[in-house]
Amino acid sequence: MPEAAIYVALVHGPVKNKRGERVTTAVTGLNVHDIARAVTTYGGRGYFLVTPLAAQQELVRRMVAHWEGSFGTHYNPNRKDALGVAEVVNSLDDTIAAVAGREGGAAPRVVVTSAREVAGVAPVTFSDLRGRIADGGAPLLLVFGTGWGLVEETIGGADLLLEPIHGHGGYNHLSVRSAVSIVLDRLLGERGERGPE
Amino acid sequence: MPEAAIYVALVHGPVKNKRGERVTTAVTGLNVHDIARAVTTYGGRGYFLVTPLAAQQELVRRMVAHWEGSFGTHYNPNRKDALGVAEVVNSLDDTIAAVAGREGGAAPRVVVTSAREVAGVAPVTFSDLRGRIADGGAPLLLVFGTGWGLVEETIGGADLLLEPIHGHGGYNHLSVRSAVSIVLDRLLGERGERGPE
Numbered sequence: 556m557p558e559a560a561i562y563v564a565l566v567h568g569p570v571k572n573k574r575g576e577r578v579t580t581a582v583t584g585l586n587v588h589d590i591a592r593a594v595t596t597y598g599g600r601g602y603f604l605v606t607p608l609a610a611q612q613e614l615v616r617r618m619v620a621h622w623e624g625s626f627g628t629h630y631n632p633n634r635k636d637a638l639g640v641a642e643v644v645n646s647l648d649d650t651i652a653a654v655a656g657r658e659g660g661a662a663p664r665v666v667v668t669s670a671r672e673v674a675g676v677a678p679v680t681f682s683d684l685r686g687r688i689a690d691g692g693a694p695l696l697l698v699f700g701t702g703w704g705l706v707e708e709t710i711g712g713a714d715l716l717l718e719p720i721h722g723h724g725g726y727n728h729l730s731v732r733s734a735v736s737i738v739l740d741r742l743l744g745e746r747g748e749r750g751p752e
Numbered sequence: 753m754p755e756a757a758i759y760v761a762l763v764h765g766p767v768k769n770k771r772g773e774r775v776t777t778a779v780t781g782l783n784v785h786d787i788a789r790a791v792t793t794y795g796g797r798g799y800f801l802v803t804p805l806a807a808q809q810e811l812v813r814r815m816v817a818h819w820e821g822s823f824g825t826h827y828n829p830n831r832k833d834a835l836g837v838a839e840v841v842n843s844l845d846d847t848i849a850a851v852a853g854r855e856g857g858a859a860p861r862v863v864v865t866s867a868r869e870v871a872g873v874a875p876v877t878f879s880d881l882r883g884r885i886a887d888g889g890a891p892l893l894l895v896f897g898t899g900w901g902l903v904e905e906t907i908g909g910a911d912l913l914l915e916p917i918h919g920h921g922g923y924n925h926l927s928v929r930s931a932v933s934i935v936l937d938r939l940l941g942e943r944g945e946r947g948p949e
Contacts, residue, residue, distance in 0.1 A: 589930055593926060593927075596926050597920045720793075722793035728792050730929075736926065740919075743919070744917070744920070745919070
C-alpha cells in the first residue's frame with residue numbers, strides 16, 4: 556500500500572498573539588521560501604499559506620509568480636521548483652476542500668501542531684504518526700500556526716494533535732520554519748543507516 | 753560520562769557562490785535568530801557567525817545587543833535568552849580557538865556538513881555521530897556554510913564530514929536554517945517514545 560499523501564498548511568489567521576488574542580499575522584517571505592523548500596525535499600504534495608487578507612494573498616501570489624517566472628528560472632531553478640508547491644488560500648476549510656479536490660474527493664485527516672502540551676488533549680507521538688503515514692490511507696494535512704500559535708477552535712476541531720518537539724531538555728524556542736522542517740524530517744526523513752562506503 | 757559539548761558555526765566567508773567561486777555572503781537577520789533559537793532548544797553551548805567583514809561583524813553585534821537589551825527583554829524574553837548563545841568571529845580558526853578557550857583548552861572535533869556527497873571523503877552517519885556525542889569526549893563544532901556551501905579547503909581540513917540530509921527520495925532543497933535545525937534534531941533531539949497519557 557502506498558504511503559499517505561502529505562500536505563502542509565501555515566496559518567496566518569486566525570492565530571494567537573503573545574497576549575492570547577485572536578489576530579492575523581503578516582506573511583513573511585522566508586516562510587514562503589523555507590517551508591516550500593522543506594515540503595519539496597520531503598515529498599509533500601502541497602503547501603498552503605492560509606490568510607484571510609486579500610492584500611496578503613496577492614503578495615504571496617506575486618512572490619510565487621516571481622520565482623516561477625523568468626527570474627527564478629535564471630537565478631535558481633531549484634528554488635523555482637520548490638515554490639511550485641506553494642499556494643495561498645482563504646481559510647483552513649478552503650485548504651481541506653482543496654486537498655480533497657486534488658485527492659479524488661478524499662478529505663484529509665487534519666493534524667494540528669503546538670509548541671506545548673495542550674490541556675485535555677492526548678497527542679499522537681511522532682513515531683505513531685510516522686507509522687500511520689507509512690501504512691497509507693487518507694491524505695494528511697499538517698497544520699502549523701504563526702504568531703503565538705493556533706487558536707483553540709482550530710486545535711479542538713482537528714482529528715489529531717501532534718506531540719510537541721522536545722529539543723534537549725527544556726523549553727522549545729524554535730521558529731516555525733525550524734519546527735516545520737523538524738516535523739517533516741521526523742515523519743518522513745530517510746532513516747536508513749547508510750554508512751561510509 | 754557526560755555527553756560531548758556542542759557548538760555550531762555558520763560560515764559566511766569563505767564559501768562558494770553558485771559558480772563555485774570563493775565569496776563572502778551577507779549575514780541575514782533570520783540566520784542569526786532562527787539558528788540561535790535552534791541551538792538553544794537543543795542545548796548547544798555556542799553559536800558562532802563567521803565573517804571576515806568588519807561591517808558585518810558590527811551588524812551582528814548590534815542585532816544581538818538589541819535583543820539582549822531592553823527591547824528584547826520587554827518584547828520577547830525567550831528570544832532574548834536564545835540570542836545569548838550567538839557571537840561573531842573572524843574565521844573558523846578563531847572559532848576553534850574560542851571553543852577551546854571555553855572548554856578548558858580542549859580543541860573541538862570539527863564536523864563539516866554538505867548538502868551533497870563529497871567525492872573522495874567518506875562521511876560519518878547521523879547515528880554514528882549521535883552515538884559519539886552520547887559517549888562524551890572532546891567538544892564538537894558543527895560547521896555549516898551559507899551560499900552554495902563550504903570551500904574545499906574547509907571540508908578537507910575538518911576531522912569529520914557529516915552525511916548529507918536525505919529528505920524523501922530526491923534532491924535536498926533545504927535552506928541552511930532548516931538544515932541546521934534538522935541536523936541538531938537528528939543528533940540531539942529527544943527520541944523517547946512518550947505516548948498519549
